[in-house]
Amino acid sequence: MNRLTDPVPDGRAVTLPLPPAWPRYSGATAARVQRRIREGDVYAFGRERSVLELEGWAREYFQVEHALAVSSGTAALTCAYAGLGIGPGDEVLVPTYTFHASATPLFALGALPVLYDCDPVSARADIDDIAARIGPATKAICVTHMFGLPADMDALLELADRHGIPVVEDAAQAHGATIGGRKVSTLGAAGCLSLGGQKMISGGMGGLLLTNSADIHARALLLGHAHERAQEELPATSRWTGPAETGHGQNLRMHPIAAELALEHCHSLDERIAVRTAVLTGLSERLARFGFLDPPRTPAGCSRGGWYGYKVVYRPEHAAGTPIDDFVSLLQAQGLKVARPTTKPLHQTWPFQHHDIGLAGYDPQRRRPLYRDDELPHATHLYGATLAFPDKNLHQPADAVLDQYVQGIERVARRLGL
Known part of the structure; x- marks a missing residue:
């Protein structure tokens, strides 16, 4: 038998191209963007029309106040934490199995991320581990x-209600996902969406903060949308009217062109979720064999709504003990576009294994949790x-090429003697 890294003698199983990568935009959207550029209509300090239209859609779709x-999902999380009044010395429980933006805004606020584990099968939040890590300084839980x-x-x-702790939902990967018929990002004190990259609603860059709390919304305005918009929107009786004159130092506004791009995806979201769900189901049924x-x-x-990230767990004990990197190489040799994930759990990254994270004003001597790899x-x-x-x-039907993926996996199985 040839070495596992040798070329497969009968050629690749996958010869068809995948559908073009998301995001995609219509000619009508391109024309609107071109018109704005031509007219110099590319910024606004206050209540910009496309941004307001996007926010109006979000309030109606998610049924929030x-x-x-x-400017990004990271900015939305920053606004959520700031909106809850999170500050120096406060602890926030954050999953380790997540994108780093769930935690890193806390560094800028002087707060302490405390990591918790996930379910060993589904990658969902481990509720028991969260409960075990709640302490007197815990001011919020991110999920x-x-x-x-x-x-x-x-x-x-x-659990959170029992301890009087608010929950922030990071729904960057779950546009329109539901549990018990309720949309995620609407169930906690604040929900955060990313509208960047390959998300099902994408402005290239962008994010949304959702909340039913007038106080969280006001603090978020002060942090990232002062001074014009905060002054325009906050009522004269608000405790935040005075600080709105300058705000709290950040410019986290969404760019009007990003809002134009994102708007195209909003009104067709449910239809595209249905297609994407069917693709996910079909691929999972193929792989389950x-x-x-x-x-x-x-x-x-x-x-799962407009899910982001299709991850499969490899069981080497059922594949003749083949190491995962060798298995990936075999699949790639068959033409499958698969790879190892690149975003490590947070506890394996530098800021969670070292006291000095190189951030001005963040005291490296301050006691905070550090983590071993295990x-x-x-x-x-x-x-x-x-x-x-x-x-x-995988945002549109791809049955023919996914059938070839199955053929490629079958070839690898035969090569391993399975």
Whole structure:
């Protein structure tokens, strides 16, 4: 038998191209953007029309009192934490199995992220581990709906309510996802969406903060939308009217052209979610036949919405013990666009293993949690066993090429003697 890294003698199984990568935009949207550029209509300090239209859509779609368009999902999380009054010395519980922006805004606020583990199978938040890490300095809990799968919000909110702690939902990967018929990003004190990159609503860059709290909304305006917009929107009786004259030092506004781009995706979101759900279901059904691959599973009563990230757990014990990197090389040789994930769990990154993170004003002598590589075992294991499929291309039907993916996996299985 040839070495596993040798070329497959009968050529690649996958010869068809995947659909073009998301995001896509219409000619009508391109014309509106070109007109704005031609007319110099590319900025606004106050209540910009396209931004307001986007926020109006968000309030109606998510049925919330307040929606604030910002420059990124990271900015939305920053606004949520600032809106809750999180500051120096406060602790916020954050998942380790998430994108780093769930935690890093806390550094800028002088707060302390405390990491918790995930479920060993689904990657959902581990509610028991959250409970064990709540302490007297805990001021909020962040939960990420990873890969579009809603966290167990009933259990989490019951725990949080018992301790009087607000919940921030990071729904950057879960546009329109639901649990029990309720949309995620509307269940906690604040919800945060990313409208950047390959998200199902994409302005290239952008984000949304959703909340039913007038106070959170006002503080977010002060942080990132002062002084014109905050002064225009805050009532004269608000405690924040005076500070609105200057604001609190950040410019986190969404760019009008980003809002124009994102608006195209808003009104067709549910239709595209239906297509994307069908693609996810079809791919998972194809992969479920292989005992060495565990595709993502969606529990009854949940939907993943416009999910972001299709991750499969590899079981080497069912693949003749083949190391994961060798297995990936074999799949790639068959033409499958698969890879190891690149975003490590937070506890494996520098800021969570060292006191000095190089941020001015963040005292390296301050006592804060640091983590060993094996201290959050479920996330460590999942990251080490995960394969990433090309989710940005799976926004429209792709049955023919996915059938070829199955053929490629079957070839690899035969080569391994399975």
